[in-house]
Amino acid sequence: MNAGDAVERLGALAQETRLAIYRLLVEAGPAGLAAGAIAERLEVPPSSLSFHLAELRRAGLISQQRESRSLVYSADFRAMNGLLSYLSENCCGGDRAACAPVLAAPSIRQSKGGRHEAPARTRRRR
Amino acid sequence: MNAGDAVERLGALAQETRLAIYRLLVEAGPAGLAAGAIAERLEVPPSSLSFHLAELRRAGLISQQRESRSLVYSADFRAMNGLLSYLSENCCGGDRAACAPVLAAPSIRQSKGGRHEAPARTRRRR
DNA sequence: GCGATGATTCGATAATTCTGGAAATATCGT
DNA sequence: ACGATATTTCCAGAATTATCGAATCATCGC
Numbered sequence: 001m002n003a004g005d006a007v008e009r010l011g012a013l014a015q016e017t018r019l020a021i022y023r024l025l026v027e028a029g030p031a032g033l034a035a036g037a038i039a040e041r042l043e044v045p046p047s048s049l050s051f052h053l054a055e056l057r058r059a060g061l062i063s064q065q066r067e068s069r070s071l072v073y074s075a076d077f078r079a080m081n082g083l084l085s086y087l088s089e090n091c092c093g094g095d096r097a098a099c100a101p102v103l104a105a106p107s108i109r110q111s112k113g114g115r116h117e118a119p120a121r122t123r124r125r126r
Numbered sequence: 127m128n129a130g131d132a133v134e135r136l137g138a139l140a141q142e143t144r145l146a147i148y149r150l151l152v153e154a155g156p157a158g159l160a161a162g163a164i165a166e167r168l169e170v171p172p173s174s175l176s177f178h179l180a181e182l183r184r185a186g187l188i189s190q191q192r193e194s195r196s197l198v199y200s201a202d203f204r205a206m207n208g209l210l211s212y213l214s215e216n217c218c219g220g221d222r223a224a225c226a227p228v229l230a231a232p233s234i235r236q237s238k239g240g241r242h243e244a245p246a247r248t249r250r251r252r
Numbered sequence: 253g254c255g256a257t258g259a260t261t262c263g264a265t266a267a268t269t270c271t272g273g274a275a276a277t278a279t280c281g282t
Numbered sequence: 283a284c285g286a287t288a289t290t291t292c293c294a295g296a297a298t299t300a301t302c303g304a305a306t307c308a309t310c311g312c
Contacts, residue, residue, distance in 0.1 A: 034259095069258050194293090
């Protein structure tokens with residue numbers, strides 16, 4: 001992974017609606033979720049949702065697959081892991097001892113957490 | 127960690143110069159790096175560098191500490207780990223079996239990788 | 253082929269973010 | 283207190299990004 005790709009992926013996730021979409025897809029797992037299902041859960045207008053899905057796709061974070069009339073989206077876990085690795089690459093100059101506290105906290109963790117919230121809708125910034 | 131914080135952190139990293147700064151600080155480890163040292167390595171004009179450092183700090187990804195005339199910055203590994211956890215939270219609905227391929231790739235990895243490149247300077251977008 | 257359903261593209265508008273020079277601030281050594 | 287060094291703040295211009303209605307495209311069932 002190079003810096004450019006990483007920036008693109010981070011940028012794709014750095015938006016409330018898109019992060020919610022992505023997390024929904026991470027939760028859904030390999031089976032994925034149809035655009036309609038996402039729209040319903042997140043209450044995002046179709047054109048906006050489409051815009052954000054395209055953005056996530058452009059970044060390579062999710063993939064699309066037609067299923068009859070529906071377009072089913074699913075998280076690309078490879079891409080995410082690549083990003084996570086990139087972020088911690090060469091951590092502490094490779095000095096494992098200095099890095100102890102960092103490595104202590106596992107990055108992939110199953111949470112028992114609650115439902116997803118829809119991102120605050122039609123909220124204007126600032 | 128909540129969605130808002132995650133978006134802020136991701137947004138802070140979703141910029142070429144800032145990502146380069148952050149990676150430099152990750153590599154530097156707890157000792158950190160002075161603003162001047164960062165500027166020199168990345169060849170970013172002082173005012174721009176300051177802007178980006180402030181952004182990373184606002185997001186809680188790095189911390190600042192005065193050391194005589196220098197301001198020394200260092201990565202906050204707690205914040206990063208929190209973010210990583212958030213991103214993979216409730217992965218595959220908590221079904222470990224479905225998640226096998228995801229968990230297979232460790233997220234924190236020591237790379238033997240080469241030097242950091244400075245972000246393409248004064249490059250205008252599009 | 254038609255109407256209905258599911259979703260994307262287009263386009264205009266509005267808001268945010270990045271950039272870097274010049275001026276201001278902080279600290280040090282003398 | 284002064285000059286030098288290290289960095290930040292202020293500012294305005296330039297570029298990017300988000301929003302969502304209306305129009306369009308794709309697929310299905312009949």
